[in-house]
Amino acid sequence: MTPLFYKDQERFYVSVDCLILGFKNDKLYLLITKRKFEPLKGQDSLMGGFIRPDESLSETVTRVVYEYTGIQDVFMEQVGAYGEVGRDIGERVISLAYYALIDIQSFDEQLCKVHNARWQELETVGELIFDHKQILQDTIEQLRKKAAAEPIGFNLLPEKFTLPQLQTLYEAIYQTTLDKRNFRKKILEMEILEKQDDKDKSSSKRGAFYYKFNKEKYDQLLKKGYYFSL
Amino acid sequence: MTPLFYKDQERFYVSVDCLILGFKNDKLYLLITKRKFEPLKGQDSLMGGFIRPDESLSETVTRVVYEYTGIQDVFMEQVGAYGEVGRDIGERVISLAYYALIDIQSFDEQLCKVHNARWQELETVGELIFDHKQILQDTIEQLRKKAAAEPIGFNLLPEKFTLPQLQTLYEAIYQTTLDKRNFRKKILEMEILEKQDDKDKSSSKRGAFYYKFNKEKYDQLLKKGYYFSL
DNA sequence: TCAAAAGTGTTCAATTTACACCCATGT
DNA sequence: ACATGGGTGTAAATTGAACACTTTTGA
Numbered sequence: 001m002t003p004l005f006y007k008d009q010e011r012f013y014v015s016v017d018c019l020i021l022g023f024k025n026d027k028l029y030l031l032i033t034k035r036k037f038e039p040l041k042g043q044d045s046l047m048g049g050f051i052r053p054d055e056s057l058s059e060t061v062t063r064v065v066y067e068y069t070g071i072q073d074v075f076m077e078q079v080g081a082y083g084e085v086g087r088d089i090g091e092r093v094i095s096l097a098y099y100a101l102i103d104i105q106s107f108d109e110q111l112c113k114v115h116n117a118r119w120q121e122l123e124t125v126g127e128l129i130f131d132h133k134q135i136l137q138d139t140i141e142q143l144r145k146k147a148a149a150e151p152i153g154f155n156l157l158p159e160k161f162t163l164p165q166l167q168t169l170y171e172a173i174y175q176t177t178l179d180k181r182n183f184r185k186k187i188l189e190m191e192i193l194e195k196q197d198d199k200d201k202s203s204s205k206r207g208a209f210y211y212k213f214n215k216e217k218y219d220q221l222l223k224k225g226y227y228f229s230l
Numbered sequence: 231m232t233p234l235f236y237k238d239q240e241r242f243y244v245s246v247d248c249l250i251l252g253f254k255n256d257k258l259y260l261l262i263t264k265r266k267f268e269p270l271k272g273q274d275s276l277m278g279g280f281i282r283p284d285e286s287l288s289e290t291v292t293r294v295v296y297e298y299t300g301i302q303d304v305f306m307e308q309v310g311a312y313g314e315v316g317r318d319i320g321e322r323v324i325s326l327a328y329y330a331l332i333d334i335q336s337f338d339e340q341l342c343k344v345h346n347a348r349w350q351e352l353e354t355v356g357e358l359i360f361d362h363k364q365i366l367q368d369t370i371e372q373l374r375k376k377a378a379a380e381p382i383g384f385n386l387l388p389e390k391f392t393l394p395q396l397q398t399l400y401e402a403i404y405q406t407t408l409d410k411r412n413f414r415k416k417i418l419e420m421e422i423l424e425k426q427d428d429k430d431k432s433s434s435k436r437g438a439f440y441y442k443f444n445k446e447k448y449d450q451l452l453k454k455g456y457y458f459s460l
Numbered sequence: 461t462c463a464a465a466a467g468t469g470t471t472c473a474a475t476t477t478a479c480a481c482c483c484a485t486g487t
Numbered sequence: 488a489c490a491t492g493g494g495t496g497t498a499a500a501t502t503g504a505a506c507a508c509t510t511t512t513g514a
Contacts (some may be wrong), residue, residue, distance in 0.1 A: 005267040006321045009280040011241035014313075014324055037235040050239040053322065081311045083244075083287035091236045092283065094244055094324075096311045164493070181495070182477070186361035197346045204492040205485040363509040394466070411468070412504070434465040 008013040012225060016060045017132065019079070019139045020069060022104030023146035023181040026168045029104070030136070034116035035129060039090045045129045046136075047117075048095070051178070061098045068115055070108035075155035076100040077146065079139050087131045097135045101141060102156035113204050147173050151192065151228050154213040160198040161189070162200045170230055186230060192218045243323040245403070246290045248277040249309070249369045250299060251278075252334030253386040257351050259334070260300060260366070264346035265359060270319045272443060275359045277347075278325070280336050291328045298345055305385035306330040307376065307437065309369050313342045317361045327365045331385035353405070381422065381458050384443040392430045392438035400460055417460060422443035422448045 020031040035045040049059065049064040058076065079097040087093070104119075112118060123134060144176050146225050147153050153169055154161075188194060194214045200205030218228065250261040265275040279294040281287065288306065300430050310329040317323070334349075342348060353364060377383050383389075383399055398411050417423060424444050429437030448458065 006243060006323070009243055010283050012241055012244045012281065012283075013236060014244065028254075051242065053240050053242075053326075056315055057311060057324075074370060078310050080308050081287060083281070083326070085284060085286055093236070094281075094352075096313070102290045151271070162493090179478075180493090181479085184494080185496090187477095199493095201485090203440075204481070205487080206491080206493050207485080208493055392466090409505075410466090411506085414467080415469090416503095429466095431512095434511090435462085435467055435513045438466060 013091055014051045014094045015048050015081075015093050015182075016051065016057060016064060017095050017097045018049075018068075018076075019099040019136060020047060020065060020066050020102060021099060021122070021143070021156065022102050022107060022119060022121075023169055023172065024104050026172060027123075027158075028118040028172045030122050031117055031123055032120045032125070032128070033068070033118075036116070040096065042130045043129050046132045051106075053097075058095055059098065065100050065102075067101055068111060068117060070111055071102050072107055074100045074102055075152060075230060076080055077142070077152075079135065079142055082131055082135060084131065089130070095135075096155065097139065099139045102150060103156065103157050103158050144173060148230055149228065151218055152230075153211060156172075160196060160210040160212055162210060164203070164208050165200075166211075183230075190218075190221065190226075190228065192221065192228070210224075243357050244281045244322055245278050245325045245329040246281065246287060247293060247312075247322050247325050247327045247365060248294050248298075248306075249277075249290055249327065249366060250277055250295060250326070251329060251331050251352070251373070252337060252349060253399055253402065254334045254349075255400045256402060257353075258386075258402045259349040260352050260355055261347055262350045263298070263348075264353070266346070273359050274326075276358065278361045281328075288328075289328055291330065295330050296331075298334055298341060298347060298434050300337055301332050302343055303384060304330045304332055307372070307382075309365065309372055312361055314361065319360070325365075327369065329369045330426070331382060331384065336418065339407065352402075371400060374403060378401060378460055379458065381443060381448055383460075390426060390430075390440040390442055394438050395430075396441075413460075420456075420458065422449075422458070426429065 020029070030042050031047060034042050034049055037076070047064055047068050049060055051060045055063070061076050062072070062074065065076070076098045079099055081094060081096050083094040085092060087095070100208045122140070127133065128136065147170070153166070153173065156169060157165060163184055165186065167178055167180065168171055170179055192214055193211040196210035196212060199206040199209050233375035240253060248261070252259045252261070253298060263277055263278060264272050269433050277294055279290055279297070281290045285293070291306050292304065295306070296302055298447070298451050306328045311326050313324040317325070322408055352370070355363070355365065358366065377400070382398070383403065386399060387395060393414055396417065397408055397410065401408055423441040424446055426442060429439050431437040
Protein backbone atom coordinates (compact mmCIF):
# COMPACT_ATOMS: atom_id res chain seq x y z
CA MET A 1 0.00 0.00 0.00
CA THR A 2 3.03 2.25 0.17
CA PRO A 3 2.99 4.33 -3.00
CA LEU A 4 5.54 3.29 -5.55
CA PHE A 5 6.89 6.79 -5.92
CA TYR A 6 8.14 6.84 -2.35
CA LYS A 7 9.84 3.49 -2.72
CA ASP A 8 12.06 4.85 -5.45
CA GLN A 9 13.54 7.37 -3.05
CA GLU A 10 16.60 7.11 -0.90
CA ARG A 11 16.26 7.04 2.84
CA PHE A 12 18.55 8.73 5.35
CA TYR A 13 19.71 8.45 8.88
CA VAL A 14 18.10 11.25 10.84
CA SER A 15 19.22 12.27 14.29
CA VAL A 16 18.49 15.01 16.73
CA ASP A 17 21.23 17.00 18.41
CA CYS A 18 20.22 18.54 21.70
CA LEU A 19 21.77 21.61 23.20
CA ILE A 20 20.93 21.31 26.85
CA LEU A 21 21.42 24.62 28.60
CA GLY A 22 21.49 25.43 32.28
CA PHE A 23 22.23 28.47 34.44
CA LYS A 24 24.41 28.52 37.55
CA ASN A 25 27.06 30.76 39.10
CA ASP A 26 25.69 33.66 37.05
CA LYS A 27 26.65 31.89 33.82
CA LEU A 28 25.07 29.76 31.13
CA TYR A 29 26.33 26.23 30.76
CA LEU A 30 26.07 23.71 27.95
CA LEU A 31 25.95 20.00 28.63
CA ILE A 32 28.65 18.30 26.60
CA THR A 33 29.35 14.60 26.30
CA LYS A 34 32.18 12.44 25.12
CA ARG A 35 30.99 10.62 22.03
CA LYS A 36 30.36 6.98 22.79
CA PHE A 37 31.02 5.36 19.43
CA GLU A 38 33.14 5.61 16.32
CA PRO A 39 33.97 7.66 14.43
CA LEU A 40 35.48 10.31 16.72
CA LYS A 41 34.70 8.26 19.80
CA GLY A 42 35.67 10.17 22.94
CA GLN A 43 35.55 13.61 21.44
CA ASP A 44 33.34 16.42 22.66
CA SER A 45 29.89 16.37 21.20
CA LEU A 46 26.36 17.58 21.70
CA MET A 47 23.85 15.11 23.08
CA GLY A 48 22.38 13.22 20.21
CA GLY A 49 20.10 10.39 19.33
CA PHE A 50 18.69 8.74 16.26
CA ILE A 51 15.04 9.14 15.47
CA ARG A 52 12.95 6.04 15.89
CA PRO A 53 10.14 5.10 13.53
CA ASP A 54 7.42 5.59 16.11
CA GLU A 55 8.71 8.90 17.43
CA SER A 56 7.99 12.45 16.42
CA LEU A 57 10.97 14.78 16.45
CA SER A 58 10.07 16.35 19.76
CA GLU A 59 9.55 12.92 21.27
CA THR A 60 13.07 12.00 20.30
CA VAL A 61 14.36 15.18 21.89
CA THR A 62 12.34 14.50 25.02
CA ARG A 63 13.80 11.00 25.21
CA VAL A 64 17.37 12.19 24.75
CA VAL A 65 17.02 15.01 27.24
CA TYR A 66 15.50 12.65 29.77
CA GLU A 67 18.27 10.16 29.25
CA TYR A 68 20.99 12.73 29.90
CA THR A 69 19.32 14.83 32.60
CA GLY A 70 16.57 12.80 34.21
CA ILE A 71 14.23 15.71 33.51
CA GLN A 72 10.85 15.42 31.84
CA ASP A 73 8.56 18.13 30.47
CA VAL A 74 11.42 20.26 29.37
CA PHE A 75 11.14 23.45 27.38
CA MET A 76 12.64 23.03 23.93
CA GLU A 77 12.78 24.78 20.61
CA GLN A 78 13.95 23.71 17.22
CA VAL A 79 17.05 25.41 15.91
CA GLY A 80 17.13 23.90 12.46
CA ALA A 81 18.09 21.08 10.16
CA TYR A 82 21.71 20.40 9.29
CA GLY A 83 22.24 18.30 6.22
CA GLU A 84 25.52 18.96 4.44
CA VAL A 85 26.55 15.78 2.68
CA GLY A 86 29.80 15.30 4.57
CA ARG A 87 28.87 16.80 7.92
CA ASP A 88 28.99 13.44 9.70
CA ILE A 89 32.16 11.67 8.69
CA GLY A 90 30.78 8.19 9.39
CA GLU A 91 27.68 8.07 7.26
CA ARG A 92 25.38 10.67 5.86
CA VAL A 93 23.21 11.83 8.75
CA ILE A 94 20.73 14.65 8.63
CA SER A 95 20.50 16.23 12.03
CA LEU A 96 17.74 18.27 13.57
CA ALA A 97 19.01 20.56 16.28
CA TYR A 98 16.99 21.57 19.32
CA TYR A 99 17.93 23.49 22.38
CA ALA A 100 16.42 22.67 25.73
CA LEU A 101 16.37 24.95 28.76
CA ILE A 102 16.49 23.23 32.11
CA ASP A 103 16.54 24.22 35.73
CA ILE A 104 19.98 23.01 36.60
CA GLN A 105 18.90 22.47 40.23
CA SER A 106 16.75 19.54 39.23
CA PHE A 107 19.54 17.99 37.20
CA ASP A 108 20.74 14.60 38.29
CA GLU A 109 24.49 15.02 38.71
CA GLN A 110 24.97 11.25 38.73
CA LEU A 111 24.13 11.12 35.06
CA CYS A 112 27.28 13.06 34.21
CA LYS A 113 29.37 10.08 35.19
CA VAL A 114 27.13 7.61 33.45
CA HIS A 115 27.37 9.49 30.16
CA ASN A 116 30.81 11.01 30.41
CA ALA A 117 29.11 14.37 30.33
CA ARG A 118 29.99 17.73 31.83
CA TRP A 119 28.65 21.24 32.10
CA GLN A 120 30.79 23.61 30.11
CA GLU A 121 30.50 27.38 30.46
CA LEU A 122 28.87 28.52 27.24
CA GLU A 123 31.43 31.16 26.33
CA THR A 124 34.33 28.74 26.77
CA VAL A 125 33.09 25.80 24.74
CA GLY A 126 35.99 24.50 22.64
CA GLU A 127 36.06 22.28 19.62
CA LEU A 128 33.10 20.01 19.02
CA ILE A 129 32.71 17.26 16.46
CA PHE A 130 31.22 17.72 13.00
CA ASP A 131 29.28 20.98 12.65
CA HIS A 132 28.24 21.06 16.31
CA LYS A 133 30.11 24.29 16.95
CA GLN A 134 28.17 25.96 14.18
CA ILE A 135 24.95 24.58 15.58
CA LEU A 136 25.91 26.09 18.92
CA GLN A 137 26.50 29.52 17.36
CA ASP A 138 23.13 29.38 15.65
CA THR A 139 21.51 28.33 18.90
CA ILE A 140 22.99 31.19 20.89
CA GLU A 141 21.82 33.68 18.31
CA GLN A 142 18.33 32.21 18.26
CA LEU A 143 18.15 32.01 22.04
CA ARG A 144 19.05 35.69 22.36
CA LYS A 145 16.31 36.75 20.00
CA LYS A 146 13.77 34.44 21.57
CA ALA A 147 14.61 35.39 25.12
CA ALA A 148 14.14 39.05 24.23
CA ALA A 149 10.70 38.48 22.75
CA GLU A 150 9.18 35.71 24.86
CA PRO A 151 9.35 34.76 28.52
CA ILE A 152 11.42 31.63 28.08
CA GLY A 153 14.22 32.54 30.47
CA PHE A 154 12.20 31.31 33.42
CA ASN A 155 12.79 27.76 32.21
CA LEU A 156 16.39 28.16 33.29
CA LEU A 157 15.46 29.14 36.84
CA PRO A 158 13.80 27.35 39.75
CA GLU A 159 10.10 27.99 40.18
CA LYS A 160 10.92 30.66 42.75
CA PHE A 161 13.67 33.09 41.84
CA THR A 162 14.79 36.58 42.78
CA LEU A 163 15.02 39.64 40.58
CA PRO A 164 18.83 39.83 40.91
CA GLN A 165 18.93 36.22 39.73
CA LEU A 166 16.69 36.99 36.79
CA GLN A 167 18.80 39.97 35.85
CA THR A 168 22.08 38.05 35.90
CA LEU A 169 20.40 35.41 33.78
CA TYR A 170 19.56 37.94 31.10
CA GLU A 171 23.01 39.44 31.40
CA ALA A 172 24.43 36.00 30.74
CA ILE A 173 22.17 35.46 27.75
CA TYR A 174 22.91 38.83 26.16
CA GLN A 175 26.52 38.96 27.35
CA THR A 176 26.13 42.47 28.58
CA THR A 177 25.32 44.33 31.77
CA LEU A 178 21.90 45.76 32.42
CA ASP A 179 20.84 48.69 34.53
CA LYS A 180 19.26 47.37 37.69
CA ARG A 181 16.51 49.98 37.98
CA ASN A 182 15.56 49.86 34.32
CA PHE A 183 15.51 46.09 34.33
CA ARG A 184 13.30 45.86 37.40
CA LYS A 185 10.96 48.56 36.18
CA LYS A 186 10.52 46.84 32.84
CA ILE A 187 9.88 43.34 34.11
CA LEU A 188 7.62 44.45 36.96
CA GLU A 189 5.54 46.73 34.73
CA MET A 190 4.52 43.70 32.70
CA GLU A 191 2.82 42.29 35.77
CA ILE A 192 3.65 38.72 34.91
CA LEU A 193 5.60 38.10 38.11
CA GLU A 194 4.11 37.25 41.46
CA LYS A 195 5.99 38.48 44.46
CA GLN A 196 6.31 35.87 47.23
CA ASP A 197 6.41 36.56 50.93
CA ASP A 198 9.72 34.87 51.56
CA LYS A 199 13.26 35.81 50.67
CA ASP A 200 16.37 34.19 49.36
CA LYS A 201 19.08 34.95 51.88
CA SER A 202 21.77 32.85 50.25
CA SER A 203 23.47 35.72 48.50
CA SER A 204 22.96 38.66 50.82
CA LYS A 205 22.24 39.46 54.41
CA ARG A 206 19.21 41.50 53.61
CA GLY A 207 17.77 38.85 51.35
CA ALA A 208 15.95 39.26 48.05
CA PHE A 209 12.26 38.55 47.62
CA TYR A 210 11.30 35.51 45.64
CA TYR A 211 9.07 35.87 42.59
CA LYS A 212 7.19 33.36 40.46
CA PHE A 213 6.40 33.63 36.78
CA ASN A 214 2.63 33.66 36.27
CA LYS A 215 1.85 32.07 32.94
CA GLU A 216 -1.88 32.82 33.16
CA LYS A 217 -1.23 36.54 33.53
CA TYR A 218 1.16 36.37 30.59
CA ASP A 219 -1.43 34.67 28.40
CA GLN A 220 -4.02 37.33 29.28
CA LEU A 221 -1.49 39.98 28.36
CA LEU A 222 -0.99 38.37 24.97
CA LYS A 223 -4.70 38.41 24.28
CA LYS A 224 -4.76 42.14 24.95
CA GLY A 225 -2.03 42.64 22.39
CA TYR A 226 0.80 43.38 24.80
CA TYR A 227 4.10 41.74 24.17
CA PHE A 228 6.90 40.55 26.35
CA SER A 229 10.20 42.25 25.69
CA LEU A 230 13.40 42.45 27.70
CA MET B 231 33.84 1.05 6.96
CA THR B 232 30.44 2.37 7.99
CA PRO B 233 30.32 2.15 11.76
CA LEU B 234 28.15 -0.63 13.05
CA PHE B 235 26.20 1.67 15.34
CA TYR B 236 24.78 3.59 12.42
CA LYS B 237 23.72 0.42 10.63
CA ASP B 238 21.45 -0.50 13.50
CA GLN B 239 19.42 2.63 12.96
CA GLU B 240 16.34 3.17 10.89
CA ARG B 241 16.48 5.38 7.88
CA PHE B 242 13.79 7.80 6.73
CA TYR B 243 12.49 9.48 3.66
CA VAL B 244 13.47 13.11 3.83
CA SER B 245 11.99 15.76 1.59
CA VAL B 246 12.10 19.49 1.29
CA ASP B 247 8.96 21.56 0.95
CA CYS B 248 9.49 24.90 -0.74
CA LEU B 249 7.34 27.94 -0.21
CA ILE B 250 8.02 29.99 -3.28
CA LEU B 251 6.85 33.55 -2.75
CA GLY B 252 6.43 36.33 -5.26
CA PHE B 253 5.04 39.88 -5.25
CA LYS B 254 2.73 41.37 -7.86
CA ASN B 255 -0.39 43.57 -7.93
CA ASP B 256 0.58 44.89 -4.51
CA LYS B 257 0.13 41.44 -3.01
CA LEU B 258 2.20 38.45 -2.00
CA TYR B 259 1.60 35.21 -3.87
CA LEU B 260 2.47 31.64 -3.05
CA LEU B 261 3.21 29.13 -5.78
CA ILE B 262 0.97 26.12 -5.32
CA THR B 263 0.96 22.91 -7.30
CA LYS B 264 -1.38 19.99 -7.81
CA ARG B 265 0.27 16.96 -6.31
CA LYS B 266 1.51 14.64 -9.03
CA PHE B 267 1.31 11.27 -7.33
CA GLU B 268 -0.64 9.26 -4.82
CA PRO B 269 -1.72 9.61 -2.13
CA LEU B 270 -3.79 12.79 -2.49
CA LYS B 271 -2.85 13.12 -6.15
CA GLY B 272 -4.31 16.32 -7.61
CA GLN B 273 -4.69 18.18 -4.34
CA ASP B 274 -3.08 21.50 -3.55
CA SER B 275 0.40 21.20 -2.19
CA LEU B 276 3.62 23.06 -1.65
CA MET B 277 6.44 22.38 -4.08
CA GLY B 278 8.39 19.44 -2.80
CA GLY B 279 11.18 17.11 -3.63
CA PHE B 280 13.02 14.24 -2.04
CA ILE B 281 16.58 14.72 -0.96
CA ARG B 282 19.17 12.90 -3.00
CA PRO B 283 22.21 11.24 -1.50
CA ASP B 284 24.66 13.64 -3.12
CA GLU B 285 22.72 16.81 -2.30
CA SER B 286 22.88 19.12 0.65
CA LEU B 287 19.55 20.45 1.82
CA SER B 288 19.97 23.81 0.14
CA GLU B 289 20.99 22.08 -3.07
CA THR B 290 17.75 20.17 -3.03
CA VAL B 291 15.82 23.39 -2.53
CA THR B 292 17.76 25.06 -5.32
CA ARG B 293 16.93 22.17 -7.61
CA VAL B 294 13.23 22.20 -6.76
CA VAL B 295 12.93 25.96 -7.08
CA TYR B 296 14.72 25.86 -10.43
CA GLU B 297 12.46 23.09 -11.64
CA TYR B 298 9.30 25.03 -10.81
CA THR B 299 10.43 28.56 -11.63
CA GLY B 300 13.39 28.41 -13.96
CA ILE B 301 15.23 30.69 -11.54
CA GLN B 302 18.69 30.07 -10.16
CA ASP B 303 20.53 31.79 -7.32
CA VAL B 304 17.41 32.32 -5.34
CA PHE B 305 17.22 33.72 -1.83
CA MET B 306 16.03 31.07 0.59
CA GLU B 307 15.76 30.47 4.29
CA GLN B 308 14.98 27.43 6.33
CA VAL B 309 11.70 27.44 8.18
CA GLY B 310 12.08 24.21 10.07
CA ALA B 311 11.78 20.47 10.20
CA TYR B 312 8.40 18.77 10.29
CA GLY B 313 8.43 15.23 11.49
CA GLU B 314 5.19 14.10 13.11
CA VAL B 315 4.83 10.38 12.59
CA GLY B 316 1.64 10.55 10.58
CA ARG B 317 2.08 13.88 8.82
CA ASP B 318 2.44 12.26 5.40
CA ILE B 319 -0.30 9.71 4.99
CA GLY B 320 1.62 7.64 2.44
CA GLU B 321 4.80 6.81 4.27
CA ARG B 322 6.70 8.45 7.07
CA VAL B 323 8.46 11.44 5.56
CA ILE B 324 10.41 14.02 7.48
CA SER B 325 10.17 17.30 5.68
CA LEU B 326 12.44 20.32 5.82
CA ALA B 327 10.62 23.50 4.90
CA TYR B 328 12.28 26.44 3.19
CA TYR B 329 10.84 29.60 1.81
CA ALA B 330 12.28 31.20 -1.29
CA LEU B 331 11.75 34.79 -2.39
CA ILE B 332 11.75 35.38 -6.11
CA ASP B 333 11.33 38.29 -8.44
CA ILE B 334 8.10 37.25 -10.07
CA GLN B 335 9.05 39.15 -13.25
CA SER B 336 11.76 36.62 -14.05
CA PHE B 337 9.39 33.71 -13.48
CA ASP B 338 8.75 31.48 -16.44
CA GLU B 339 4.95 31.39 -16.77
CA GLN B 340 5.15 28.36 -19.03
CA LEU B 341 6.20 26.23 -16.10
CA CYS B 342 2.83 26.71 -14.47
CA LYS B 343 1.24 24.57 -17.15
CA VAL B 344 3.98 21.97 -17.06
CA HIS B 345 3.59 21.49 -13.32
CA ASN B 346 -0.07 22.24 -12.84
CA ALA B 347 1.00 25.14 -10.69
CA ARG B 348 -0.54 28.50 -9.97
CA TRP B 349 0.14 31.68 -8.04
CA GLN B 350 -2.27 31.99 -5.15
CA GLU B 351 -2.67 35.21 -3.20
CA LEU B 352 -1.10 34.52 0.17
CA GLU B 353 -4.04 35.60 2.31
CA THR B 354 -6.48 33.44 0.36
CA VAL B 355 -4.62 30.15 0.34
CA GLY B 356 -7.11 27.38 1.08
CA GLU B 357 -6.63 23.84 2.21
CA LEU B 358 -3.28 22.22 1.53
CA ILE B 359 -2.27 18.61 1.99
CA PHE B 360 -0.69 17.19 5.13
CA ASP B 361 0.66 19.90 7.43
CA HIS B 362 1.46 22.30 4.62
CA LYS B 363 -0.98 24.89 5.89
CA GLN B 364 0.80 24.91 9.24
CA ILE B 365 4.12 25.23 7.47
CA LEU B 366 2.71 28.21 5.63
CA GLN B 367 1.62 29.88 8.86
CA ASP B 368 5.05 29.36 10.37
CA THR B 369 6.64 30.74 7.22
CA ILE B 370 4.57 33.91 7.21
CA GLU B 371 5.41 34.54 10.83
CA GLN B 372 9.10 33.98 10.21
CA LEU B 373 9.10 36.09 7.07
CA ARG B 374 7.56 39.01 8.93
CA LYS B 375 10.19 38.92 11.63
CA LYS B 376 13.01 38.49 9.16
CA ALA B 377 11.81 41.21 6.80
CA ALA B 378 11.66 43.63 9.70
CA ALA B 379 15.21 42.93 10.77
CA GLU B 380 17.10 42.25 7.55
CA PRO B 381 16.91 43.63 4.03
CA ILE B 382 15.46 40.52 2.43
CA GLY B 383 12.42 42.16 0.85
CA PHE B 384 14.46 43.28 -2.13
CA ASN B 385 14.57 39.67 -3.29
CA LEU B 386 10.89 39.99 -4.13
CA LEU B 387 11.44 43.01 -6.38
CA PRO B 388 13.23 43.59 -9.65
CA GLU B 389 16.73 45.00 -9.41
CA LYS B 390 15.31 48.48 -9.97
CA PHE B 391 12.22 49.38 -7.98
CA THR B 392 10.43 52.48 -6.74
CA LEU B 393 9.77 53.58 -3.19
CA PRO B 394 5.98 53.23 -3.58
CA GLN B 395 6.60 49.67 -4.75
CA LEU B 396 8.83 48.97 -1.79
CA GLN B 397 6.27 50.38 0.58
CA THR B 398 3.39 48.31 -0.77
CA LEU B 399 5.64 45.27 -0.52
CA TYR B 400 6.16 45.86 3.18
CA GLU B 401 2.49 46.60 3.61
CA ALA B 402 1.75 43.23 2.04
CA ILE B 403 4.23 41.46 4.26
CA TYR B 404 2.98 43.05 7.48
CA GLN B 405 -0.65 43.19 6.37
CA THR B 406 -0.97 46.77 7.46
CA THR B 407 -0.69 50.25 6.03
CA LEU B 408 2.37 52.38 6.55
CA ASP B 409 2.76 56.13 6.64
CA LYS B 410 4.40 57.22 3.40
CA ARG B 411 6.58 59.93 4.88
CA ASN B 412 7.75 57.87 7.83
CA PHE B 413 8.48 54.90 5.61
CA ARG B 414 10.52 56.92 3.11
CA LYS B 415 12.40 58.75 5.84
CA LYS B 416 13.34 55.52 7.56
CA ILE B 417 14.52 53.61 4.52
CA LEU B 418 16.37 56.57 3.00
CA GLU B 419 18.13 57.43 6.25
CA MET B 420 19.78 54.02 6.20
CA GLU B 421 21.55 55.01 3.00
CA ILE B 422 21.43 51.54 1.55
CA LEU B 423 19.45 52.58 -1.53
CA GLU B 424 20.87 54.15 -4.64
CA LYS B 425 18.63 56.54 -6.49
CA GLN B 426 18.64 56.06 -10.24
CA ASP B 427 18.20 58.76 -12.85
CA ASP B 428 15.20 57.20 -14.54
CA LYS B 429 11.62 56.80 -13.48
CA ASP B 430 8.93 54.18 -13.56
CA LYS B 431 5.97 55.74 -15.34
CA SER B 432 3.82 52.63 -15.39
CA SER B 433 1.73 53.54 -12.37
CA SER B 434 1.56 57.32 -12.49
CA LYS B 435 1.85 60.17 -14.92
CA ARG B 436 4.51 61.89 -12.91
CA GLY B 437 6.55 58.75 -12.52
CA ALA B 438 8.49 57.48 -9.50
CA PHE B 439 12.27 57.34 -9.36
CA TYR B 440 13.90 53.94 -9.47
CA TYR B 441 16.19 52.83 -6.67
CA LYS B 442 18.60 49.94 -6.30
CA PHE B 443 19.53 48.13 -3.13
CA ASN B 444 23.25 48.50 -2.46
CA LYS B 445 24.50 45.44 -0.65
CA GLU B 446 28.02 46.83 -0.17
CA LYS B 447 26.69 49.84 1.69
CA TYR B 448 24.53 47.57 3.81
CA ASP B 449 27.50 45.40 4.76
CA GLN B 450 29.51 48.48 5.76
CA LEU B 451 26.60 49.58 7.89
CA LEU B 452 26.57 46.22 9.66
CA LYS B 453 30.26 46.52 10.49
CA LYS B 454 29.62 49.86 12.12
CA GLY B 455 26.98 48.26 14.32
CA TYR B 456 23.93 49.78 12.65
CA TYR B 457 21.01 47.53 11.97
CA PHE B 458 18.35 47.37 9.34
CA SER B 459 14.85 47.73 10.64
CA LEU B 460 11.57 48.49 8.96
C1' DT C 461 -7.83 71.65 -16.36
C1' DC C 462 -8.11 68.03 -13.64
C1' DA C 463 -7.33 63.54 -11.79
C1' DA C 464 -3.90 60.54 -9.79
C1' DA C 465 0.12 59.26 -7.77
C1' DA C 466 4.90 61.15 -6.12
C1' DG C 467 7.26 63.68 -3.13
C1' DT C 468 8.43 66.42 1.13
C1' DG C 469 9.12 68.35 7.33
C1' DT C 470 7.57 69.33 11.65
C1' DT C 471 5.37 68.57 16.04
C1' DC C 472 3.99 65.74 19.76
C1' DA C 473 3.97 61.46 22.40
C1' DA C 474 6.16 57.44 23.95
C1' DT C 475 10.00 54.90 24.98
C1' DT C 476 14.56 54.23 26.43
C1' DT C 477 18.60 55.51 28.76
C1' DA C 478 21.41 57.40 32.32
C1' DC C 479 22.16 58.03 36.89
C1' DA C 480 22.88 57.98 43.00
C1' DC C 481 21.30 57.17 47.26
C1' DC C 482 19.03 54.71 51.26
C1' DC C 483 17.74 50.05 53.33
C1' DA C 484 18.13 45.74 55.80
C1' DT C 485 20.81 42.50 58.04
C1' DG C 486 24.56 39.22 59.55
C1' DT C 487 29.03 39.38 61.19
C1' DA D 488 29.41 49.80 63.22
C1' DC D 489 30.24 48.37 58.89
C1' DA D 490 30.26 45.80 54.71
C1' DT D 491 27.33 43.68 51.32
C1' DG D 492 23.94 43.21 48.16
C1' DG D 493 18.68 44.75 47.71
C1' DG D 494 15.71 48.12 46.56
C1' DT D 495 13.82 52.66 44.65
C1' DG D 496 12.48 57.50 41.02
C1' DT D 497 13.41 61.26 37.95
C1' DA D 498 15.20 63.90 34.13
C1' DA D 499 17.21 63.97 29.44
C1' DA D 500 17.59 62.01 25.02
C1' DT D 501 16.09 59.31 21.49
C1' DT D 502 12.81 57.18 18.78
C1' DG D 503 8.36 56.52 16.78
C1' DA D 504 3.77 58.30 15.35
C1' DA D 505 0.68 61.56 13.47
C1' DC D 506 -0.33 64.68 10.11
C1' DA D 507 -1.42 68.07 4.89
C1' DC D 508 -0.01 70.21 1.19
C1' DT D 509 2.62 70.91 -3.36
C1' DT D 510 4.38 68.84 -7.69
C1' DT D 511 4.22 66.59 -12.06
C1' DT D 512 2.11 65.17 -16.15
C1' DG D 513 -0.89 62.42 -19.37
C1' DA D 514 -5.42 62.20 -20.74
